[in-house]
Amino acid sequence: MAAAACGWGQPPTAGNCAIFPADNIWNTPVDTLPVAANSATYVNTIGASSPTHADFGSGLYDGAPIGIPWITVPGTQTKYPVTFDYADESDPGPYAIPLSAPIEGGSASTGDRHAIAIDTDNCILYELYSAYPQASSWQAGSGVIFNLKSNALRPAGWTSADAAGLPMEPGLARYDEVAAGEIRHALRFTVPKTQKAYVWPARHYASSLTGAQYPPMGQRFRLKASFDISGFPADVQVILRALKKYGMILADNGSAWYISGAPDEGWNNDNLSTMRKIPGSAYEAVDESSLMIDANSGQARQAGVSVSVSPTSAMVAAGASQQFTATVQNASDSPVTWSVNGVTGGTASTGTIDANGLYRAPAEAPASGTVQVQATSVAAPSASASAMVTIENAAPVITSVTPARVTEGTVTLTVQGSHFGNGSVIRIGNIALTTSFVSSSQLTGKGTLTGAGTEVPVVVTNPDGTSSDPYCIAVSSGIPERHRNTGAWEVRASLGSCLVH
DSSP, X not given: OOOOOOOOSOOOEETTEESSOTTBGGXXXXXXXXXXXXXXXXXXXXXXXXXXXXXXXSSEETTEESSOOOEEEOTTXXXXXXXXXXXXXXXXXXXXXXXXXXXXXXXXXXXXOOEEEEETTTTEEEEEESOXXXXXXXXXXXXXXXXXXXXXXXXXXXXXXXXXXXXXXXXXXXXXXHHHTOOOSOEEEXXXXXXXXXXXXXXXXXXXXXXXXXXXXXXXXXEOTTSOOTTSOHHHHHHHHHHHHTOEEEEEESSTTEEEBOOOTTOOHHHHHGGGGSBGGGEEEEOOGGGBSOTTBOBBOOTTOEEEEESSEEEEETTOEEEOEEEXXXXXXXXXXXXXXXXXXXXXXTEEEOTTOEEEOOSSOOTTSEEEEEEEESSOTTOEEEEEEEEEOOOOEEEEEESSEEESEEEEEEEEEEOOOTTOEEEETTEEOEEEEEETTEEEEEEEEOSOOSEEEEEEEOTTSOBOOOEEEEEEOSSOOBOTTTOOBOOOOOSSOOOOO
């Protein structure tokens, strides 16, 4: 049985945006997953003795910053049209990448020339490959737009701004993360030769080589747990811990064991150069197939994280409240998102639930009579638990009937009270009146009353079958009946049974 990955903690961020959901494959640890069957062959093909290289740093190399740059922009950033060389596999845009955005390798580069921007108001990632700014547009080889709130992948077989059809920014080593002490995602890396194949989550290959000794695009590798990192500089140890826990994803053809990152003046190039002491033999390929939930989604199974809800079922009167609690196991951060019938926070018709799990039933039970309350882990959104709520409408209550005395024949009543439903029926004696719903506190009814005696009960029955206590009104046959002691009209109205002379 394959060991399960444990995915807890929060994803990396840019501004107010998470870089994909917490349960995205980029943000999922692979330190407990099994070694891929072809691991040793892949490592030997890439180069067991070839050194690791941090393909990022501070300062300039050949006149350009070292690494793949990216920037953040506001939602008001001007969006520019792009003309693509590979338009059939590119998102048409426009792209919110400023024409002055930094380009990988510098403005005079003849290399990959990636340009990347994140709209931090809308959490949209824009990436271009072979990007050349024009007067009021971009010319590029290919381009992609990712919604960072989504786990959606590229269409199968499509490239992106990267050969594997993957996003680039989520796989970059960032100095701010290292300075904070933790990288919480996989890194991007390259090898000289790849197979004419790709594995999840990659979507595209860039090779004609079919030999099984070559790794496919998307293949995950990690630094072996046994590799001693204690002698490396503290900042490099942060990177190496991430390579053990989250690993790195093969994203493009290039130099062996070249790990991608963003340029930053905070990097210590001398410290980064010590990564050359790590040979290819220190890595192993990972079998992450057990994490896949859907081949067309980057959502990864977060085994080990579980959610429980208490109580697991409840019966709640319409308009009343019920407190639910959620417990998240095996997650360092325990917040949950509450929903009712799949809608975060619920709705007026199904009931609402707040961030603390307090559910308030709707004023009237839904047709099904039940709703589902669900708690979903924020740290691992694939982990959730639910409770079934049965909603009971409160029994209708009659407080007054107008008129208080009726005459046999055609009668018209106005009934005041509470908890009336749309579709309620007024009955006078055994006769159902044609009833109109005015509001939850008022009904009107019309019908023909015969042979009712001197008093008759009025009852309201709601659509769910609940009925009010009888409310009695006096009935006249058309000839005034005098009370033998007082001569007053006989009018008896009560919430109990009608009294008979």
